[in-house]
Amino acid sequence: MSNQADLIVGLQWGDEGKGKIVDHMAQTHDYVCRFAGGHNAGHTIVVGEKKYALHLIPSGVLNPKAKNIVGNGVVLSPADFIEEMRQFDDLQGRLFISDKAHLLLPYHAEIDRARERMKGDKAIGTTGKGIGPAYGDKVARVGHRVGELHDPKKLSEKILAHFEMNRAVFEAMGVATPDPAELLHELTAYKEALEPYITDTTLLVWKALEEGSKILLEGAQGTMLDIDHGTYPYVTSSTTVSAGACSGLGISPKAIGKVTGIAKAYCTRVGNGPFPSEDLGEAGQRLRDNGYEYGTTTGRPRRCGWFDAVAMRHAVRINGVDQVALMKLDVLDGFDEVKVCVAYRVKGEEIDYVPYDLEDAEPVYRIYKGWKKSAGARRFDELPEEAQEYIESLEGLIDCRIGIVSTSPEREDTIVR
Numbered sequence: 001m002s003n004q005a006d007l008i009v010g011l012q013w014g015d016e017g018k019g020k021i022v023d024h025m026a027q028t029h030d031y032v033c034r035f036a037g038g039h040n041a042g043h044t045i046v047v048g049e050k051k052y053a054l055h056l057i058p059s060g061v062l063n064p065k066a067k068n069i070v071g072n073g074v075v076l077s078p079a080d081f082i083e084e085m086r087q088f089d090d091l092q093g094r095l096f097i098s099d100k101a102h103l104l105l106p107y108h109a110e111i112d113r114a115r116e117r118m119k120g121d122k123a124i125g126t127t128g129k130g131i132g133p134a135y136g137d138k139v140a141r142v143g144h145r146v147g148e149l150h151d152p153k154k155l156s157e158k159i160l161a162h163f164e165m166n167r168a169v170f171e172a173m174g175v176a177t178p179d180p181a182e183l184l185h186e187l188t189a190y191k192e193a194l195e196p197y198i199t200d201t202t203l204l205v206w207k208a209l210e211e212g213s214k215i216l217l218e219g220a221q222g223t224m225l226d227i228d229h230g231t232y233p234y235v236t237s238s239t240t241v242s243a244g245a246c247s248g249l250g251i252s253p254k255a256i257g258k259v260t261g262i263a264k265a266y267c268t269r270v271g272n273g274p275f276p277s278e279d280l281g282e283a284g285q286r287l288r289d290n291g292y293e294y295g296t297t298t299g300r301p302r303r304c305g306w307f308d309a310v311a312m313r314h315a316v317r318i319n320g321v322d323q324v325a326l327m328k329l330d331v332l333d334g335f336d337e338v339k340v341c342v343a344y345r346v347k348g349e350e351i352d353y354v355p356y357d358l359e360d361a362e363p364v365y366r367i368y369k370g371w372k373k374s375a376g377a378r379r380f381d382e383l384p385e386e387a388q389e390y391i392e393s394l395e396g397l398i399d400c401r402i403g404i405v406s407t408s409p410e411r412e413d414t415i416v417r
């Protein structure tokens with residue numbers, strides 16, 4: 001068996017704390033690769049006094065020795081990527097962008113926002129970044145790839161032809177056709193800034209695998225936002241589950257080694273759609289305050305609720321999770337009792353799996369005794385007994401080992417069991 005890559009994947013509705021764990025693991029990896037999503041992602045990393053919010057650049061960037069790959073499964077907004085690159089001055093030779101990644105251009109964001117406006121109270125609550133329209137164009141085979149930036153003139157002509165062909169749609173959405181000279185100018189600027197980083201990243205990853213390099217695959221979003229396995233249509237437009245790493249980078253399933261699934265010790269969701277264990281009362285507000293649950297990308301308050309063991313079991317199975325990293329345990333500190341959703345009640349019947357539509361699912365809770373303080377703990381035996389029991393009980397409910405527990409945003413406050 002040749003070398004295999006380690007995979008990090010979100011198990012809930014995103015924002016589980018993937019950034020912290022990728023950064024933690026990146027210290028011992030040679031490559032960190034993003035394989036799906038775009039700048040809808042917001043991965044926060046805290047190092048001492050400094051806080052980084054990464055959207056497109058892989059979270060390995062803070063390890064100066066790690067090389068970072070943006071795979072073909074990503075949709076890349078050149079303008080936002082270039083802006084994000086400004087935070088770092090040493091990216092040459094350690095940042096690589098797939099020539100097969102699809103371009104996300106300003107008109108995609110305009111369409112995204114227009115569609116959301118038109119949907120009114122049925123809006124998905126997207127990040128408004130243009131993710132759906134960019135992936136839509138890719139699948140409809142009318143998208144443009146990063147490799148086309150090599151010839152801005154030709155690309156600008158293709159984009160203008162696309163506008164011409166879809167004039168009625170763009171007009172209905174209120175999206176103006178770009179001025180040809182401005183468009184060419186913009187694409188030329190993208191080419192100049194990004195060309196040194198554009199390459200065939202599939203060959204690069206194959207070579208790294210063959211050489212025995214340690215590779216970490218960084219998922220974005222979460223399993224319940226997956227285009228196939230999430231709460232459709234309240235999902236994102238990519239394959240967020242571990243299978244997405246294969247197509248999103250061009251590696252075989254056999255090249256995937258250890259899978260670490262990331263989950264909060266409770267649960268959050270941004271945007272609309274079903275969330276059975278949401279708590280709309282005082283407890284939910286307290287989780288939001290304690291966990292500072294506001295979106296990294298949009299600043300929106302996150303909806304908060306309890307750990308959903310049913311959805312989690314579904315996620316463990318879909319992703320082939322070997323170990324779970326349980327994040328933000330400290331946010332539950334001080335609660336008298338902590339609830340866990342252990343089943344759903346749908347039309348009077350109790351079920352233990354994720355049904356076709358989660359909209360009608362009511363949570364069935366098990367109550368746990370709370371604890372005073374887990375914050376800052378770095379060893380499992382430093383945790384209050386009740387917190388240890390909570391974690392051990394969750395392992396049984398989700399049918400997976402919890403190998404990592406996180407007790408603060410800081411790198412060091414991480415228990416590895």
Ligand code: GDP
Binds near residue numbers: 014018327331409
């Ligand atoms: P990601 O999208 O999965 O990378 O997660 P985000 O960065 O969007 O959101 C997770 C938030 O929780 C960030 O602000 C992190 O700094 C923070 N965080 C991560 N782990 C912990 C933890 O164990 N405790 C607390 N209190 N905050 C954490």
Ligand code: IMO
Binds near residue numbers: 016129132237
């Ligand atoms: P990270 O990687 C949380 C959500 C949006 C919306 C839905 C569709 O930080 O975990 P989109 O803009 O993708 O079309 O929006 O998906 N969403 C996320 N929620 N974390 C994310 O990324 C998300 N990326 C998209 O809020 O509900």
Ligand code: MG
Binds near residue numbers: 016042043
């Ligand atoms: Mg996030």
